Amino acid sequence: MVETASDIINLGNRTLSNLEIDHLKTAFIGLSAQTRHETPPRTITIHSISTESADSKMIAMPDGDKSVAAYFLERYGIRIQYPKVNLVIESGPQKSEFPMELLQICDNQRVRTEHQTPELVQNMIRACAVPPSTLIPQNLRNGRALGLFGENRSPHLAAMDIDVVGTPVTVNTRVLPPPYIQYRNNSTATPEPARATWTQRAYYLLPCDLGKWAVYILGSAPRNRSRFEQQELQQFLSCFQQQCGKVGVNYVAPAYMSAIPIDVGKVEEEFAECKRAGINFMFFIHADNDQSLHKVVKLLERQYEIVTQLVKMQNAGDIVSKGKQQTMENIIHKTK
Numbered sequence: 387m388v389e390t391a392s393d394i395i396n397l398g399n400r401t402l403s404n405l406e407i408d409h410l411k412t413a414f415i416g417l418s419a420q421t422r423h424e425t426p427p428r429t430i431t432i433h434s435i436s437t438e439s440a441d442s443k444m445i446a447m448p449d450g451d452k453s454v455a456a457y458f459l460e461r462y463g464i465r466i467q468y469p470k471v472n473l474v475i476e477s478g479p480q481k482s483e484f485p486m487e488l489l490q491i492c493d494n495q496r497v498r499t500e501h502q503t504p505e506l507v508q509n510m511i512r513a514c515a516v517p518p519s520t521l522i523p524q525n526l527r528n529g530r531a532l533g534l535f536g537e538n539r540s541p542h543l544a545a546m547d548i549d550v551v552g553t554p555v556t557v558n559t560r561v562l563p564p565p566y567i568q569y570r571n572n573s574t575a576t577p578e579p580a581r582a583t584w585t586q587r588a589y590y591l592l593p594c595d596l597g598k599w600a601v602y603i604l605g606s607a608p609r610n611r612s613r614f615e616q617q618e619l620q621q622f623l624s625c626f627q628q629q630c631g632k633v634g635v636n637y638v639a640p641a642y643m644s645a646i647p648i649d650v651g652k653v654e655e656e657f658a659e660c661k662r663a664g665i666n667f668m669f670f671i672h673a674d675n676d677q678s679l680h681k682v683v684k685l686l687e688r689q690y691e692i693v694t695q696l697v698k699m700q701n702a703g704d705i706v707s708k709g710k711q712q713t714m715e716n717i718i719h720k721t722k
Contacts, residue, residue, distance in 0.1 A: 387489040388468065393503055396673075399468050401439060405679075407472060407649060410435045412500045414474070419489040423462050427544055429492065430484075433477040440485045441469040454485065464488070490510075504674055504698075522554060565569075583712055589634035594639050594722050596630075597666050602656065603645040605673030605699070614671065614699045619643065621706045622671070629711075629718045641665060648673060650682055657690045666687060669721075670696045695721060 391397050391454055394413050395406045402410070411434060436443070440455040452460070455469045466485050473483040479514055502510075516524070533540035535552040536593040564718065566576040570591060577584050603619060623640070630637040642665065646652050680696055687694045691697060704710045 387472070387491055388487045390491055393505065397471065399470050399502060401470055402435075403649060405648060408436075410472075413503070414491075414501070417497065417501060417523050418492040418495050420492055421460065421484065422488045422490055423464055426462070427490075430476040430482075430489075432474055432489075433481065434475045436473040436475050436483050438483070439470045439472055440466045442485060443473055453485065458485065458488070499585075511718060522717075525554070526552075540629050574598075584676050584715075589721055591638065593634040595636045596721075598641045598664055599638075599667035600642040600656075600660055600665050601669045602643070602671070603641045603699075604653070604670045604679065605648040606645075614703050615645070616643075618703065618706050619671070624704050625714050626718070629714045633722070634720060635718065635722060640669070648679055650679070653682060654680060654686060657692060658685045659692045660692055666692060668692055670692045670694065671699055671702045672696050674698050674700045682711075 388397065390413070391410060392435045394409055395402070414432045414433060417432050418429055419432055420429050440458070441453055443454045444451045445454060445457050447457070453464045454473065458464045466487065468485065468487055469546045471486055474485065474486050474489055516644060529550065530536040530538065530550070534543070534550040564577050564582065566574050566577065568574055575584065601619065601623070603614065606614075642660075642663070644656070646656060657668070668683075668687075672679060683694050683696060686692075695717075701710075701717075702711050706712050
């Protein structure tokens, strides 16, 4: 469970903030997990994340109160590696609490959308995006396995007089011409035929002026991602400047740059300071594991009347390390 939590927040041997606890509650509540310290392992359902840690939570024992960390060391010979991290609360009348590192999320269980990380959703979409030559055999195998047709056809379908066709229906199709953009100066833009991606071919008719703006790195990259710090930020801004020049946007260097943690209070402090300094545009490169501050930033945008834009750290990193020009073009489209 520690590994999964590390993909959601920047986990260390410390007490988690309220926002981080909320992130983990969203990701874990209702999931099944197995204990790693018992033989055979016991399966529990996660109820919540505690406000106490293995160091602070005390257990009443015959020889006196002991911390959860001391209990596991004495009873199982296990030294807790993250004694300051919040405990996990089990569902049930006793509401037992366990160190996160002694739980393993069970495989092959049904999960809700909020239990899935952005990376997991991306991987699922990529796995499902297969060509028809692969999809058709997959559908046939799935249909037979489910008893929809074939020699193992479900008796329930037969009882309800439902027949499912065993082969796909063949229909005639036609290929539509791709759309194009006609600009006022009679220039046009069309997508690349092979990939159906758009390429910016002209200046904006009414390019924006960035004015006085600020750039923030919000949070940090998860343990399984490349870092994104000041050096990567400077490289990103260089790519940003080049693309601005291509489309006629007047680029000026940001008046202020900073790295701040994923903390609602700290973000609001920056908004207040930017308002006092006359900054009219705040650009955030935020950690991929952040799932709540996007809404907070947009709320503060209206409250302080400062335009904002958020870009995921992975996308910004791909521009720097992989030269993803299309991604930068899309960012500038939104900036404009």
